[in-house]
Amino acid sequence: MTSTSTVPLRVRRPFDGAVHGILAATDPEAVPAAAARARQARAVWERVPVRERARVLTRLAGLILAERDRILDTIQSETGKARLSAFEEVADAARAVRVFARAAPRLLRPVRRPGAIPLLTRTVEHQRPVGLVGIITPWNYPFTLPVTDTAHALLAGNAVLLKPDSQSPFTALLAAELFAAAGLPDGLLQVLPGAGRALGPALIAEVDYLMFTGSTKTGRVLAAQCADRLIGFSAELGGKNPLIVLADADIAAAAAGTVRAAFANTGQLCISIERAYVESAVYDGYVRELLAQVSRLRLGAGYDWAVDIGSLASAAQLEKVTAHVEDAVAGGATVLAGGRARPDLGPFFYEPTVLTGVTEDMALCREETFGPVLALYRVASEDEAVARANDSRYGLNASVWSARRGPAVAARLAVGTVNVNEGYAAAWGSHAASMGGAGESGIGRRHGSQGLLKYTEPQTVAEQRLLPIAPFGGLDNAGYATLMTRAVSVLNRLP
Numbered sequence: 001m002t003s004t005s006t007v008p009l010r011v012r013r014p015f016d017g018a019v020h021g022i023l024a025a026t027d028p029e030a031v032p033a034a035a036a037r038a039r040q041a042r043a044v045w046e047r048v049p050v051r052e053r054a055r056v057l058t059r060l061a062g063l064i065l066a067e068r069d070r071i072l073d074t075i076q077s078e079t080g081k082a083r084l085s086a087f088e089e090v091a092d093a094a095r096a097v098r099v100f101a102r103a104a105p106r107l108l109r110p111v112r113r114p115g116a117i118p119l120l121t122r123t124v125e126h127q128r129p130v131g132l133v134g135i136i137t138p139w140n141y142p143f144t145l146p147v148t149d150t151a152h153a154l155l156a157g158n159a160v161l162l163k164p165d166s167q168s169p170f171t172a173l174l175a176a177e178l179f180a181a182a183g184l185p186d187g188l189l190q191v192l193p194g195a196g197r198a199l200g201p202a203l204i205a206e207v208d209y210l211m212f213t214g215s216t217k218t219g220r221v222l223a224a225q226c227a228d229r230l231i232g233f234s235a236e237l238g239g240k241n242p243l244i245v246l247a248d249a250d251i252a253a254a255a256a257g258t259v260r261a262a263f264a265n266t267g268q269l270c271i272s273i274e275r276a277y278v279e280s281a282v283y284d285g286y287v288r289e290l291l292a293q294v295s296r297l298r299l300g301a302g303y304d305w306a307v308d309i310g311s312l313a314s315a316a317q318l319e320k321v322t323a324h325v326e327d328a329v330a331g332g333a334t335v336l337a338g339g340r341a342r343p344d345l346g347p348f349f350y351e352p353t354v355l356t357g358v359t360e361d362m363a364l365c366r367e368e369t370f371g372p373v374l375a376l377y378r379v380a381s382e383d384e385a386v387a388r389a390n391d392s393r394y395g396l397n398a399s400v401w402s403a404r405r406g407p408a409v410a411a412r413l414a415v416g417t418v419n420v421n422e423g424y425a426a427a428w429g430s431h432a433a434s435m436g437g438a439g440e441s442g443i444g445r446r447h448g449s450q451g452l453l454k455y456t457e458p459q460t461v462a463e464q465r466l467l468p469i470a471p472f473g474g475l476d477n478a479g480y481a482t483l484m485t486r487a488v489s490v491l492n493r494l495p
């Protein structure tokens with residue numbers, strides 16, 4: 001699966017700092033050969049009927065469930081997340097690839113379109129594969145992101161070069177092993193572990209499309225590199241996702257949903273909630289309920305199901321989370337829960353943290369923390385909640401808790417996904433619908449029809465019959481123009 005390599009990659013377990021494994025990182029100079037091999041495999045795969053490609057993914061869905069525990073162990077070992085958070089990846093990947101497999105034959109079939117001249121022009125629009133797709137993924141969801149993005153690219157008839165984060169290559173290699181076991185032809189998917197800065201340019205030089213998930217900062221760099229080659233690019237980037245609790249909400253459910261949305265995956269989730277706007281009438285009751293639920297969360301290192309919140313993934317993550325909270329506290333914010341690292345549990349543990357009194361001058365207010373930290377704000381009205389939720393350069397996910405106003409509020413939010421009476425899982429798990437961000441949260445979409453069709457190049461084939469679209473049968477230019485004026489006028493009156 002891997003190309004020749006030079007620098008060894010040492011992957012450590014966040015739970016205790018022990019080495020999970022060492023593997024050879026891909027040499028950037030080996031990328032062209034990997035690309036050539038992938039293109040060779042694709043030449044055959046492109047001609048495999050979509051239904052057969054879909055069968056490989058249906059088998060993959062079954063294998064993911066059958067290999068559940070091995071996948072969970074690998075994800076947890078590389079990321080330090082709790083088992084339930086790792087399980088979300090397994091369930092998500094298994095469900096998504098099945099949904100994609102079922103939808104692909106319909107979405108990819110050639111479609112008849114009205115021709116230039118009715119009856120004389122037969123027009124069909126095809127969705128041809130773009131060719132070779134590059135996929136760059138982060139460490140926070142090291143299984144489901146590579147699996148689902150790769151699945152869509154393959155279904156569309158492409159080959160894939162996958163570059164996982166250096167912190168989680170073994171999970172990506174396990175995913176590739178499962179693709180192979182499901183019957184994916186050799187060479188079609190190649191995993192290129194290694195550092196992004198070293199491999200990115202070599203990868204972009206070879207591929208026909210790039211799908212990126214990661215930070216906004218890296219997204220900008222890659223967008224410029226793709227622009228230079230004039231290749232398609234889509235990106236799922238960061239977020240500072242808001243949650244709104246209106247006065248008519250079920251407060252206990254809203255508090256439970258907030259806990260899941262802010263602290264699942266130890267808050268290292270692009271769509272997790274980092275700021276909550278709560279209507280004054282229910283603010284005190286909501287905060288009471290929220291803090292009671294936070295106090296019951298079980299934090300720890302463990303490969304069983306008895307832990308709710310795992311470790312942060314790295315020293316860099318711990319440093320950022322600590323810095324955001326310390327800066328907020330120094331500026332006058334109040335810690336209602338958590339607010340400290342837990343080295344007694346492992347090197348990168350941090351308590352689920354709830355703050356109030358966060359103001360504009362604090363980094364926590366607008367920057368993505370990407371950790372288990374939630375800021376609470378009391379608001380006077382729905383209008384104020386919406387205005388403050390929208391006051392961000394990001395626009396990824398939002399959550400609205402209300403008995404009656406959810407869809408109406410959703411329509412006013414400038415974000416890619418809105419979860420009503422849920423935090424993040426309802427929209428993300430709706431794999432047949434698009435997922436992605438506005439503003440600095442990204443470009444393009446994953447999931448849904450757009451998540452598949454972005455890996456295709458639409459091609460229109462128009463076949464002209466009987467008469468040309470030009471003067472014919474001895475008509476001079478003026479006569480042809482008169483005839484066509486009448487014809488266009490008639491066509492324009494048709495419904």
Ligand code: NAD
Nearest residue numbers: 137138164165195196197200214215218236237238239270
């Ligand atoms: P990152 O951008 O540093 O790294 C992500 C990936 O990009 C890694 O594989 C890395 O090796 C690679 N990379 C880094 N620099 C590169 C370069 N110059 N050229 C090519 N590749 C390069 O991101 P991170 O900080 O590790 O990941 C967390 C970020 O990802 C957060 O901001 C989070 O919101 C975002 N994220 C978004 C989604 C989403 O769906 N919107 C999902 C998960 C994570």
